[in-house]
Amino acid sequence: MIGNLFRAALFLCLLAAAAGISATANAQTLALVGGKVYASPDAMPLDDAVVITANGVIAAIGSRSDVQIPSDARVIDCAGKTVVAGFWNSHVHFTQAVWKDAGSAPAAPLAEHMQAMLTRWGFTTVWDLGSDGRDTLALRRRVNSGEVPGPDIHTAGGIFPKDGHPAYLPAEMKLPMASTPEEAAQWARTFMGFGLDGVKLFTGSFKGSGKPVVNMDPAIARAAVDVAHAAGKPVFAHPQNMAGVDAVIAAGVDIMAHTVAGEPVYSPEQLARFKQQGIALIPTLSLFAKLPVAPDIATRLVATTVSQVKVFSDTGGPVLFGTDVGFTTYYDTTLEYELMHRAMSARQILASLTTNPAQYFKAAKKGRVEKGFDADVVVLDGDPTADVTNLAKVTYTIRAGKVIYQKL
Ligand SMILES: [Zn+2]
Known part of the structure; x- marks a missing residue:
């Protein structure tokens, strides 16, 4: 499988080299x-x-x-x-059927879907947290050439724990899994070789309701973090539960891609470590509000996740706006803003869309007008x-x- 990936990597490097960046060329005054x-x-x-x-x-x-x-x-x-300033959505996916074979697909449906999902909501920069890299990099090339109007796309490759195939992903989907630190490091090196911009670790993987979460051993997570950081790339994590949050802390992960629905508020010890290590948080509150569960359960999940965002934000941690759109088909951002506003001021929410991600991802010329x-x-x-x-x-x-x- 690794050999296949290296062949794919070579193909992708050729694509990236051919892409060029002309998004700014011929821009009208x-x-x-x-x-x-x-x-x-x-x-x-x-x-x-x-x-x-x-x-x-x-x-x-x-x-x-x-x-x-x-x-x-x-x-x-x-x-x-x-x-x-232009908005960042730091948690999206290009996994829907419309993006398949994005390198050769007709431009019109790509443009139409890009508008429905992202540009009509103000997004000029996005982080894709796990998709088929061949499609995402091809899409990025067509966006940057000006053929498909769209945002600046960054993409991270996902690594799952052994036996950690999430219940919500199709069973036939082949997922990169690591059962040892060496395997995790190898996957991270492969992603960096592809030209991907970061790594996403499933430090907790959801196996279905009533089933135990599969957590990634922090030593395995740490091996991938070390490879990404040596290349100057950020590491995201899907924590799923408090053990997954503790693995984030122990492994030196940079960004939590979600709050942890159904779990208590972060402890003072966790909050102190977040601050000390500069860990960022992506709320994805509307994702939890829209889960297909009984209304009273959804209300409880939202209440706990809002509390997590509030204590995180109140301690001064960087909140990065993100919705998991592309996984969820709920594109309208209105509810996310309403829910975030229970925990943060409007100006803090604007910061999560602009200055916070620009600063966090070291985009020195973005985030301000x-x-x-x-x-x-x-x-x-x-x-x-x-x-x-x-x-x-x-x-x-x-x-x-x-x-x-x-x-x-
Ligand atoms: Zn996601």
């Missing part, structure tokens, strides 16, 4: 005129502002009287709208500090100075 701009989540808003984008970056930002609008600019009227930053911008129909669900009311999504979604 844009002038976003008359909106209220939040340059960052903690900045005072700038009313009746002008934002100019040119060559994929923000060329100017200021009040209408201070900024000259270039004569060749496409003017986008933002009166009554709010302008913020500032001169010289990447022209990744979202135009919202309403101020999110007045109503947090305005974060889901997207009028334009702009990536690298190109409009990749426009509400009709």
Whole structure:
């Protein structure tokens, strides 16, 4: 199986080399005129502002009287709208049937699905946490060439514990499993060789209701973490239960891809370790709210996960927005914002979409609407500090100075 993967890796490297990055090429100069701009989540808003984008970056930002609008600019009227930095969704998947053979599939269905799932909700950067790497890297190539309007895609390869095939994944799906540290390290090296951007470990794997969770031995997880970190790549984990959370801590994993539904709130000891190790959290609250369980059980799962997000956020840990979309077909982000708002302020939620991931993933030119930053911008129909669900009311999504979604 490893041999096959190396052949696949070679193929993927050739693809990546052929891809080039031209997402910023030929971007038209844009002038976003008359909106209220939040340059960052903690900045005072700038009313009746002008934002100019040119060559994929923000060329100017200021009040209408201070900024000259270039004569060749496409003017986008933002009166009554709010302008913020492009959103990150740090937990998505490109596993649905529409993405299969993404390298050769017709562009139109890919573009249509990309809009329904991601760009109409304002996402300009995403982390795919486990898909067929051949499809995801091919999709990324077609997005970056400008053929399929879409976000900047990063992708992580998943490693499962022995006997840890999750109940919710098709039984016939072949999954990379590690029963020793050496096997985990080998998988991580294979993923790095593919050109993947990170690793995702199932430190806890769900085997079905009433069945025990299969946890990954921290020493096995640690071996994969060491390989990824040596390559400068982040490691995510699906913890599933508190033993899976403790494995995250013991193995030096960077990001928890979910809260742990049905488990208690994180202990003071766990919270101290999160802080000490700089561990980040992706809530995925609406995923739990939409589980096909009795309403009273769903209510309880949401209450505990909201409490986990609250204590995590209150101790100053970095929350990264993420929904598991692509696994879940619930694309609308409104409910996620409503649930997060039970634990966090609107500005903290905006940070989880912009500055927190930009800082965490070391994207120095993303996350803010500032001169010289990447022209990744979202135009919202309403101020999110007045109503947090305005974060889901997207009028334009702009990536690298190109409009990749426009509400009709
Ligand atoms: Zn997922």
